[in-house]
Amino acid sequence: MTHRIRAATPGDLQALYEMAKLTGGGFTNLPPDRKALITKLEKSAAAFTRDDDEPADDLFVFVLENVATGEVRGTCQVFAMVGQKWPFYSYRIGALTQHSEELGRTFRADILNLSTDLEGASEVGGLFLHPGERAGGLGMLIARSRYLFIRNHRARFADRTLAELRGVIDEAGGSPFWDGVAGRFFGMSFQEADEFNAKYGNQFIADLMPKHPVYIAMLSEHARSVIGKPHPSGRAAMRMLEDEGFAWENYVDIFDGGPTMTARTDQIRSVREAVESPVARIDPSLCEGQGDKRLVSAGRLAGFRAAYGWVQSGEDGVAIDPACAAALGVAEGDSITHVARW
Incomplete structure (x- = not known):
């Protein structure tokens, strides 16, 4: 076999940095920032070193390596338990139905509710495959290897697993969803907020994000049209998640409106059938x-x-x-x- 998945090491920093520059933005788990990547590698090393089975705020970073050349051509990450250091925010789409006897009409309004429902879940994310390697099932190898790792270290992971898919980003690198919702309250562009989140975490969201529900009908048509939609490059990833048993339960990312998929960990197909x-x-x-x-x-x-x-x-x-x-x-x-x- 020409490629294998292995744990990332400090020596992989340059390869990860080069791949991060190819992501095109909106890829919070793989920022093109050396300091942030070093922090990730240090946290991953600590997680790999800890040999007890207690669930914790662990991050595991993996790389796809060409066995023959030693080149790193892809990466992925597994978070053992999200929301332990900072709140893990999502929007959940809900509905409010109201009836007017005088008008004889019933109105149903779809609403974005700020939620921390998914705190404590495990997360699979940070998957990136070098554009020159997108053939031969390597994307599937990266994605599914995470589930075998979870299965073989099951006590360190939660009973629920999530995956955030990158939302729609326009040609200028902006996010219609961010511009229509959170950008109005933060005074920064999507790229600025995304970069800040990747480097420093999302506590600034807790500080500034309005806590009241957002009526979707009040958003621009462009913002409404991308809610729950993956980036075009993420459609294959969404299908892979669905094949594993993940489903979209109306959770979306607070930055770009991309879908957050969830599954019961023990019912993930690769975990269950291995x-x-x-x-x-x-x-x-x-x-x-x-x-x-x-x-x-x-x-x-x-x-x-x-x-x-x-x-x-x-x-x-x-x-x-x-x-x-x-x-x-x-x-x-x-x-x-x-x-x-x-």
Whole structure:
């Protein structure tokens, strides 16, 4: 296998920074700011080092590495429990129905309600794949490896998992939703607010965001049209989340109005369907027709690895191909976790 997922290290800073510059804005979890990225890597290192099973405000950063060249070509993140340092705000779309006897009419108004309902949930996010690598199922490898990590460290994660999808950003880098809602209260552009949030957290939202409901009908048509819509580049990610069992339950991001998807952690498809097996043998003859192409992981915490591999089940365990075994660093007798490749 040519690529694997592994824990990020301080040596990955430059590669992460270069990828961050390619995101095009609105990507809070991967800011093009070295100081912010260093802070993320330090927090991730602390999370990987902590070896107890108590849930905490952990961040795990992973990278996609070309095994042959050592190049880092993608990244993703897992937050064990959001809303522990700062409140985790979302808008939830609700409704208010009122009836007038005199007019003989009933009015239904859709409303944005500021909410911290999702505090304490785990989050999968920060997924970015280098534009030159968007083929061969590598996006799926990055996305689904997170669920195998959660499964293999289940006690450290919540019973609910969320994923925030980037909302619609215009050609100038602005957000119609931000301009129509929060931007009116903050005196800063979307790009300025997004950058500030990425560097310093969202406490400024708690300080300045109006707490009263926002009637959607009072927003501009442009702002209304993007509520709950993912950025065009995020549509494939939304489909992958739906395939895993995530659903949109009317939560949207307070910055750009993008959809926040949620799922019960144990019902995420990759978590639910993955199995653990001992490696009975490493078989050079394994290939298409003699085994199943599966997503395979091994290792704990900083030793976690994930890659695609050929797997063949037997009475005494499974056989895997040598390239997968090398990418994961496993030998006969070691244990792997694996799930079907869709």
